[in-house]
Each structure stands twice: as C-alpha cells, then as structure tokens.
Amino acid sequence: MKTWKKVLIGVAIFMVIVIGALGYGVMKISDTISEKIEPDMARYITMTETEQNQYVIEHMDEFLVMLINHGENAEDKATLEAVKNDPEIRESGIAWGRSLCAVVIINTDSLKGKLNPEQAEKFKKEADEENIRGDKFTKALDKYTKK
Numbered sequence: 001m002k003t004w005k006k007v008l009i010g011v012a013i014f015m016v017i018v019i020g021a022l023g024y025g026v027m028k029i030s031d032t033i034s035e036k037i038e039p040d041m042a043r044y045i046t047m048t049e050t051e052q053n054q055y056v057i058e059h060m061d062e063f064l065v066m067l068i069n070h071g072e073n074a075e076d077k078a079t080l081e082a083v084k085n086d087p088e089i090r091e092s093g094i095a096w097g098r099s100l101c102a103v104v105i106i107n108t109d110s111l112k113g114k115l116n117p118e119q120a121e122k123f124k125k126e127a128d129e130e131n132i133r134g135d136k137f138t139k140a141l142d143k144y145t146k147k
Contacts, residue, residue, distance in 0.1 A: 056097035
C-alpha cells in the first residue's frame with residue numbers, strides 16, 4: 001500500500017476519534033447541565049429578586065471561574081475578595097451573574113417552558129445584556145487590579 005493511502009487512512013481514523021471525543025464532551029456537558037445546573041435554575045426562577053441576587057453572590061466563585069484562571073493564584077484570590085468587598089465590583093458582578101443565569105434559563109427548553117410571559121421577557125432582557133454586563137464587570141475588576 002502506498003504511503004499516501006496510509007496517511008489518508010490514519011487521518012480518517014483520527015477524525016473518527018476526534019468526532020467521538022467531541023460527541024462525548026457535548027454529552028457530558030449536557031448531563032452536567034441537566035443534573036446540576038437545571039435544578040438550581042428551576043429554583044432560581046421561583047426566587048424573588050433579592051433571593052436571586054443572594055444566589056448569585058453565593059455562587060460568584062463559580063461564575064468567576066468562567067472569567068479568570070480558576071482562582072488558583074494569589075491575584076485571582078484577591079479578585080475574588082474584591083468581588084465580595086468592593087461595592088462597584090459587587091453590583092456589576094451581581095448583574096453579570098444574573099445575566100448568566102438568564103442565558104441558561106432562556107436556552108434550556110424545560111426551564112423556558114416553565115416561565116410565564118412576564119418572566120420570559122425579564123429573563124430574555126437579562127440574557128441579551130450578558131455581554132454588556134460582563135464588559136462592565138471586567139472593567140470594574142480591571143480598575144481594582146490597577147489600584
């Protein structure tokens with residue numbers, strides 16, 4: 001068999017493995033959402049705005065993992081501390097966290113189906129503002145880290 005055929009077969013096998021791994025990854029993420037995040041978001045829907053803000057504050061460490069390097073070094077720990085103590089960062093963090101929750105709710109069919117029209121509009125608006133709120137939160141963090 002010629003070398004180019006061997007390479008082609010190797011590439012095809014590699015592609016099958018990659019596609020399988022990606023499919024497995026997507027299934028694991030889907031399982032995580034349905035097992036862990038979805039029940040929390042179902043409770044989040046029924047909370048008052050104050051309770052939702054408290055939920056966001058309590059889970060801020062998890063939200064920040066999406067933004068910073070997993071909170072492993074001293075700078076990241078200082079950032080987490082700033083979120084808890086600095087009012088500007090805290091408020092922008094709550095707004096960003098609310099938007100992240102809204103994105104999950106709006107994009108999960110089983111949760112979206114539980115919303116009344118007023119809730120659906122509220123969560124859609126918050127989800128649409130996720131990028132703006134995330135940028136505002138990042139700028140507040142940047143100001144803090146420059147101090």
